[in-house]
Amino acid sequence: MTYDLLVLGGGTGGLVSAMIAAGAGARVALVERDRTGGDCLWTGCVPSKSLLAAAGLAHAMRHADRVGLPPATPTVDLAAVLDHVRAAQATIAPHDSVERLTAAGVDVLVGEGRFTGPRTLTVDGRPVRFRRAIVATGSRAVVPPVPGLAALAPLTHETVWELRALPARLAVLGAGPIGCELGQALGRLGSRVTLLESGDRPLRGEEPEASALLAEQLREDGIDLRLGVRVTAAARGADGAIRLTLGDAQELVADAVLVAAGRAPRSDGIGLDAAGVRCDAGGAIVVDPTMRTSAAGIFAVGDVVGAPAFTHVAAHHARQAAVNALFGLRRRADRTPLPWVTFTDPEVAHVGLTVAQARERHGERVVVARSTYAGLDRAIAAGEHRGGAILVGDARGRLVGATLVGRGAGESIAELTAWIATGAKLARVSGTVHAYPTYAGAAVRAVDDHLRKRYAGPGLRRALAPVLAARRLVR
Numbered sequence: 001m002t003y004d005l006l007v008l009g010g011g012t013g014g015l016v017s018a019m020i021a022a023g024a025g026a027r028v029a030l031v032e033r034d035r036t037g038g039d040c041l042w043t044g045c046v047p048s049k050s051l052l053a054a055a056g057l058a059h060a061m062r063h064a065d066r067v068g069l070p071p072a073t074p075t076v077d078l079a080a081v082l083d084h085v086r087a088a089q090a091t092i093a094p095h096d097s098v099e100r101l102t103a104a105g106v107d108v109l110v111g112e113g114r115f116t117g118p119r120t121l122t123v124d125g126r127p128v129r130f131r132r133a134i135v136a137t138g139s140r141a142v143v144p145p146v147p148g149l150a151a152l153a154p155l156t157h158e159t160v161w162e163l164r165a166l167p168a169r170l171a172v173l174g175a176g177p178i179g180c181e182l183g184q185a186l187g188r189l190g191s192r193v194t195l196l197e198s199g200d201r202p203l204r205g206e207e208p209e210a211s212a213l214l215a216e217q218l219r220e221d222g223i224d225l226r227l228g229v230r231v232t233a234a235a236r237g238a239d240g241a242i243r244l245t246l247g248d249a250q251e252l253v254a255d256a257v258l259v260a261a262g263r264a265p266r267s268d269g270i271g272l273d274a275a276g277v278r279c280d281a282g283g284a285i286v287v288d289p290t291m292r293t294s295a296a297g298i299f300a301v302g303d304v305v306g307a308p309a310f311t312h313v314a315a316h317h318a319r320q321a322a323v324n325a326l327f328g329l330r331r332r333a334d335r336t337p338l339p340w341v342t343f344t345d346p347e348v349a350h351v352g353l354t355v356a357q358a359r360e361r362h363g364e365r366v367v368v369a370r371s372t373y374a375g376l377d378r379a380i381a382a383g384e385h386r387g388g389a390i391l392v393g394d395a396r397g398r399l400v401g402a403t404l405v406g407r408g409a410g411e412s413i414a415e416l417t418a419w420i421a422t423g424a425k426l427a428r429v430s431g432t433v434h435a436y437p438t439y440a441g442a443a444v445r446a447v448d449d450h451l452r453k454r455y456a457g458p459g460l461r462r463a464l465a466p467v468l469a470a471r472r473l474v475r
């Protein structure tokens with residue numbers, strides 16, 4: 001049989017592609033060599049958010065006095081916390097399962113897939129023919145070429161879940177989303193964490209204020225956050241401890257190292273040359289906005305096409321690619337704003353342009369509205385003080401970007417994403433009634449303050465003075 005659509009990879013990108021195609025009545029095969037569900041379910045979003053939930057509670061217990069309760073120091077048993085992680089995975093797994101795919105009409109082919117031509121692929125050597133294909137093979141952790149590091153088999157987001165006990169001293173390499181989320185979680189659960197970042201701030205792509213608030217909290221948590229640091233060598237001593245040599249000739253001793261220094265597309269070894277699919281210098285499959293690769297009839301989605309690497313982006317790509325592949329349409333994946341959230345405490349949520357990007361694109365006349373949780377009633381009532389909102393408008397005042405920091409940021413960003421998608425002006429955010437008191441109020445407050453500063457000055461008062469004087473004459 002020749003399949004209408006062959007999907008290589010059973011993570012989010014592959015699952016969504018296959019389910020949509022099967023729903024449309026196509027003959028679909030999905031090839032997966034491991035467990036369906038991919039990085040998100042097994043080694044990414046779900047376990048990290050489950051771990052963060054436990055870490056957040058441990059932190060809240062220690063700091064209960066912020067709201068007038070006696071603080072408590074939890075005795076953390078990592079094995080029990082990881083039972084919670086696995087229970088969350090087990091609850092979600094049926095949604096991504098082979099059984100669900102099969103029931104929907106997808107043929108799940110278990111094994112290693114490799115293209116052998118533009119319309120053929122083998123699964124553990126067995127040939128399969130297809131009319132159209134979607135590549136969704138994801139990405140893998142990169143271990144930087146530091147002498148001695150790879151030989152230590154450092155932890156990555158793939159293996160950290162196999163720990164039996166908390167490392168007493170944990171060195172984390174990289175303060176991107178993975179390093180910050182996992183570093184903060186393991187630190188709050190009891191490891192002494194040193195977070196080593198070669199750049200000058202954590203979450204380097206976010207607004208500098210967001211990075212600064214997160215850095216403050218990480219340090220308050222007791223994490224030794226070292227910026228502008230390069231690890232030049234790694235070795236295990238006779239005592240079993242790991243010694244990292246830092247660029248400035250200092251030594252850091254740790255019981256375990258977690259590498260969180262970026263990810264690389266998983267595009268090698270899958271026969272892309274035989275299929276005529278081109279990759280860029282970093283190994284990302286080159287696609288156009290309709291997710292077509294350089295090979296006619298072959299599409300690619302998710303992490304394998306490079307940044308931004310998020311589950312909801314993989315799903316969004318897949319929705320466009322599946323219908324484009326089956327029906328020859330040209331639906332584009334670049335027509336909608338893409339939000340993302342780093343689930344640290346404080347959460348950092350982002351959509352659209354940063355202030356610097358907006359200035360580059362729209363010039364100096366961009367509008368910037370800011371607020372902090374120090375003036376937000378909901379945050380004050382909850383004893384939260386670290387957070388705020390930065391909204392960016394173009395020269396005409398249309399919302400083009402937003403960053404929210406603090407509790408609730410990940411939820412509130414949805415509203416701003418929708419406003420950007422509709423081309424709304426900033427004033428619409430505060431013109432819309434929001435329930436009181438909510439964290440969503442941070443964005444409203446930012447816009448209100450901005451409008452007040454801009455319009456409610458002496459000029460407006462001078463202009464309105466005669467109107468008010470005339471109204472006083474009316475009985």
Ligand SMILES: Cc1cc2nc3c(=O)[nH]c(=O)nc-3n(C[C@H](O)[C@H](O)[C@H](O)COP(=O)(O)OP(=O)(O)OC[C@H]3O[C@@H](n4cnc5c(N)ncnc54)[C@H](O)[C@@H]3O)c2cc1C
Pocket residue numbers: 008009010011012013014031032033034035036037038039040041043044045046048049111112113114136137138139157178266269270301302303304309310311312313314343
């Ligand atoms: C620690 C961590 C936390 C994260 N947290 C979040 C979060 O909170 N929110 C968010 O949006 N994103 C998060 N992400 C990112 C998210 O997990 C990825 O963007 C998403 O899983 C990508 O989906 P994908 O389908 O492209 O690839 P994957 O999920 O990696 O799926 C690829 C699949 O292809 C299979 N495969 C590869 N090669 C072959 C082959 N030759 N033959 C057969 N099968 C093959 C693999 O086994 C895998 O199952 C996180 C990532 C990490 C690492």
Ligand SMILES: NC(=O)c1ccc[n+]([C@@H]2O[C@H](COP(=O)([O-])OP(=O)(O)OC[C@H]3O[C@@H](n4cnc5c(N)ncnc54)[C@H](O)[C@@H]3O)[C@@H](O)[C@H]2O)c1
Pocket residue numbers: 144173174175176177178179181196197198199203204229230231260261262263308309310340341342343
């Ligand atoms: N909440 C989420 O949505 C979430 C969570 C985790 C990961 N992710 C996704 O996974 C992607 C990968 O995450 P990541 O954190 O591994 O990568 P990243 O590329 O975002 O960050 C890696 C960090 O490591 C630093 N670094 C690189 N080499 C280093 C070295 N040798 N020494 C010290 N620092 C070094 C970089 O400067 C950078 O700050 C993210 O970009 C995101 O798309 C998403």
